[in-house]
Amino acid sequence: MKKLGILLDSFGGISQKIIEENGFNMVPLQFNIDGKDYIDNGKELTNLEISELVKNSSSARTSLPALGTIEQVLEKMSKEYENVIVFLTSSILSSTYQTVYVESRKYGDKFHIIDNHFFTDQALELGKFLVKQSNEGINISKLVEVSKEVAKKSLNYLIVKDLTSLIKGGRLKGIKKMILNGLKLIPLLKVDEEGINFGGVKRTLRGSYEKVFEKLLDFIGGREFLENYEFKFMYANDPEMKEEIEKLFNKENLLLENITIASATVMIHTGIGCSSLGIWPKLSKLKI
Template sequence: MKIAIVTDSTAYIPEDLLEKYDIHTIPLSVVMGDETYRENVDITTEEFFEKMAQMDTLPSTSQPSIGDYILLLESLYRDGYTDVLSFHLSAELSGTYQNAVAAGRSVEGINVHVIDSQIACLVQGFMPLYAAQHKDSMPLEDIIAEVEEMKKKENMNAYLIVDTLTNLQKGGRLSNAQALVGSLLKVKPILEFQDGKIVPYEKIRTKKKAKKKVEEIFAEEVRRHEGKDITAAVIHSNVEEEGREWMNELQEQFPQVNFILSYFGPVIATHLGEGALGLGYTTYDVKID
């Protein structure tokens, strides 16, 4: 048995970790005007933000086609892989998971096991990283059972702080009036994942207070899982310095937690906008260095 680990680009796993653990990725795309860009292939995150700032309308996003996925699976089959563990962002947010399932049924000779992570960004990426780190020491069935347990809310979650309501308004998720009032009041919504959906957790008046609230939530989770090796990611939307500063503060508060700095790439940033921050974690020990 030879197992390949696959994920999509919205996991935003650092390139060095992708190479170290031999994780394959398939990109989602952003559509900006008449151009379509595969994230991290045709456009960098920095270029995306530059282009988005010049647009009056919100970019749109698209999942990989079934054909693209079939090409990847056929390539893995030719390389001698017998099984594929494929992890994707929540099926509630994208059709990527469904297309992966359909592609897996279309390619003979290779067994494709598709996992709906029910989350996104590097917190999603913790799952393929964990699988890749155990694929040579754990039976396939046990890895699948472990990651299915890992993705449960009590073992994995993420909280997102939206800095500007502009993208939510442009995307039709917020009326112009609501966006105006929210901006005037400096409302910073905190969002979380529930059953694969992004839902409101609480509305906070300032970003500083929103970060403090997320820290309180996280502190309770750390206490509840005392003794476990918690892995956490601080995620930023084109505000790296702010994200790094927050991560350093969190590291001082929670020295027992293993932190990594990550980012919202083009597909996710399309919906959250610039300036967003996130804190995501898993109670599983994932090697991130």
């Protein structure tokens, strides 16, 4: 029996093929566009293809991974690993967390589900790091502690240029909806352990990224601590967003470690005009 297994869902936009190539397992989320059901695993459609479907759709919604799939994967992993660390969509955003948690109780304390707000490839990279540490003799309690600490030291912001999907989904209501939509302001939505919270507005996309960049620097204590952190960026295939974020990082003379196309779940809930800029600890700098 192997020491440590890693289980992910498809929120971060990483295909099942890549996840499995790294020796991990996946429970893919599902989505429906214009009446047709899809599994968000990167096999039927790439994220780029999904972005075009969402952009031109009249209706789109997401749903949990199939319960049968969850049961099969948990059963399989329970026989293969001494312990399994699980990174799923935040419990505040999806009931996938609770569903997997309830099913995992059948196997005692073998499954360790870490509530988090990771995006892009963060869960994948952290999983690889944890397996390496496990193979070097670090015990499961310490690995769970490290996972929670990384989540606590991570922060990202959603920058939403087009509010249509947020309004349609009921995530913007009342006076806030009227003001933001009427004045064409870009909201900055803070995503952390407490969920998604309003973090201000800007009039331009460039100004939005500059403001979020400042907020992320404040979060880590200032520019002098950047050597211990790295940035991640996720967007829904909007060329303007990619162009503006690259301009910002070129101006700041900084490396943007990762640019990822958003998953179907993210695009459907926030719309095509969405992006996310975040920061998290460099795993190579962690002291275990």
